[in-house]
Amino acid sequence: MELTEGTLMAQQLDTTVCIAGGGPAGIMAGLILARAGIDVVVLEKHADFLRDFRGDTVHPSTLNLLDQLGLGEAAAKIDHSELSVLDAVIDGIRLRAVDFTILPAPHRYVTLMPQWDLLNMLVEEAQRQTSFRLVLEATAHSEIQENGRVVGIEATTPDGPLRVNAALSVAADGRASAVRDALGLVPADYGVPIDVLWFRVPRPTKPMRDTLANIRGGSALVTIPRPGYFQCGLLIRKGSFPEFQKAGIEAFRNKIAATAPRLRDVTHEIASFDDVKLLSVQINRLPEWSVPGAICIGDAAHAMSPAFGVGINYAIQDAVALANTLVPVLRKKGTDAAAIDAACAAVQRRRTLPTVLMQRMQRVAHRLINRATSGVVLHNPPRLRERFVIAVVLPRVRPILARIVGYGFRPERIAPGILKPRA
């Protein structure tokens, strides 16, 4: 696909909805709005979607939405892996934490696929609609105000400044959202005790069972199986990355091997700390998602922790809620300002509770991880109380976890009548 297709000269554009940010939230919102026949412009600051690892997990809720959009087959063609269970190996004991096979067909698994491939596929579909315009290398920096109302977004492009006039502006430009800052919206931050160091290693020649979490000797490592390699994330105390760098790459490799001994033969592939990317984990949420004429969605409204890998899916759920709420309003009332603002408030009302509940769960997970990395979580062999938890409590919790992780709280479906027939 030629991504520069649809790229426009820097100038002034008029549209109904202007979205800043071509991540999962912005592209999905743009696609559904365009498929609903609403004119939409998406501004993305990068020239393409091929960037560092930013999370790969596409959960059953999103897979169901892709089916609704008629994109199930296209998604299945992307090189991916499917995980139907999530196992953790804790101090040598394998536990099944989540089992997606209890979910209804067809998607009884989490799919792991490069985020850029997913976004490229969604953009390709969106660009079939004449109502969709994507402007790459357009960095949104401020809103346009008229009489106390946001009436568009200003961006810089290699060709000069770009002004997009819109009835609604959407900040979907991620957790460091410049548009949100320009709107004067400030998220409330919930302290997170951990950061994640992301890197990849080839799969060892000796086959290794898919394991999501490896916890051993006070160290926790996430291993996400991908075709040919493992995407790994070492959970570390917040702010402690410089200590790892000071100790050197050999000490880092040894820590990985000690946490997941089966990776010992491949840790030399981590050549230096240039191969290791720090994710400063955040959990935050805007008290108000919208101002007259503009709304924040996805990470711009609520940065999620990587715990349970739900960030992409929650961003996409916001996009669906936005389209479901806004499309009927735009169709019935045109660009009536009060109706648009009421729709934005309704989107926040709908998505706040699912976000709050998931963020609470993530904070509990952080506390557990913190405990796991500061002492023994599970004795080997397990003690009586631990055996009770494994044999009695876990099997009861497992199906609940599968639903919550797989769908999130209040999963969204594209409402009937929103999508026009595919172009």
Ligand SMILES: Cc1cc2nc3c(=O)[nH]c(=O)nc-3n(C[C@H](O)[C@H](O)[C@H](O)COP(=O)(O)OP(=O)(O)OC[C@H]3O[C@@H](n4cnc5c(N)ncnc54)[C@H](O)[C@@H]3O)c2cc1C
């Ligand atoms: C290292 C890492 C690992 C992660 N792992 C996972 C995981 O395994 N599973 C999971 O579900 N989530 C994961 N996440 C979180 C997940 O990536 C986010 O929750 C999700 O991408 C949020 O989607 P979004 O569209 O709201 O924002 P983003 O994905 O951040 O997209 C924002 C987009 O806006 C663009 N942009 C930014 N500023 C501007 C601007 N001023 N003007 C125009 N465009 C702009 C960016 O280039 C980007 O394309 C991870 C995140 C990171 C960083």
